Amino acid sequence: MTNERKGPWTVLSKKDVYDNPWIRLTHHEVLTPAQTPGIYGLIHYKNIAIGVVPIDSEGHTYLVGQYRFPLGAYSWEIPEGGGAHGVDPLQSAARELREETGLVAGHWRKILECDLSNSVSDERAVAYVAWGLTQGEAEPEATEDLAVRRVPLAEAFRMVSAGEIRDALSVLSLQAVQILQLQGKLDPRDPA
Template identity: 55%
Template structure:
């Protein structure tokens, strides 16, 4: 086993596109692994950022979005979220998603976290925000979305992570970040 982090490099010998659509590209790579052996690697490249928003109103309530998720074939509760094209400011994508999914605009935005979603087979990255000082606007969901909204105390949303009812990674990260933030700041 190599012990110098500089030698722990993967080397790509070749790359072929196996699948491509407007959201992802799937690559098949022929590689040399960090220990010098030949191998293969499948990589899912995401063309968008995953954008998540934790809106918080003046009473400490937030909104969860319920919807049937096709890849999981199940109904999920999650924070407002969606994709943001990489050439567009992620904050603009967050503003669009909050308007589309919840019918809210915010005057105060804070980026709270950037994260790699699943670095074993994808390069998907997420950017999470809090949104405060909210005002209602007309909701405008994407044509593929049939959404249910749940307006609840932030503590109840965090409890849904603890109970396992919320499993969506962006939602888990944002809600646990907020829980930790509230503990640090005695809120």
């Protein structure tokens, strides 16, 4: 018996039921806050979710399209991926941007830091806006079959509103950029 307290919850026992390089699933036998027996499954993410909204000098951004296995559907998203815990998230963001689009940014600004799904997972996310872009060669991972689209920032905002962009990190990041723009704190030519 563990009898470990987690806020108002009591963990009676826990057992790792699945583990791979990206996630670990742990089954917990618990006493709920009402002190009734229950269970809780927790997905631990071994990386931080990283996202980038690159904006070029003409006010366009870059979206990455790919088939998402868990959804069984194609998805348009901002450039994103995972960054190892203990590594500066900005370093991971620069790597993801370069790998997926070939873009290298001269300037960065953090626009978002959040928990993505706090009911069953501990996944954290960090997102940036990037500008001062230069184009290089994309280097996607072997598991990625990506398409890249350059669209006006306003088109990306429209795609979010229309439900054409549904990925949570992309939606949150693009809405954060849109709010900055509406507040006059984001000039697409120089988002500093």
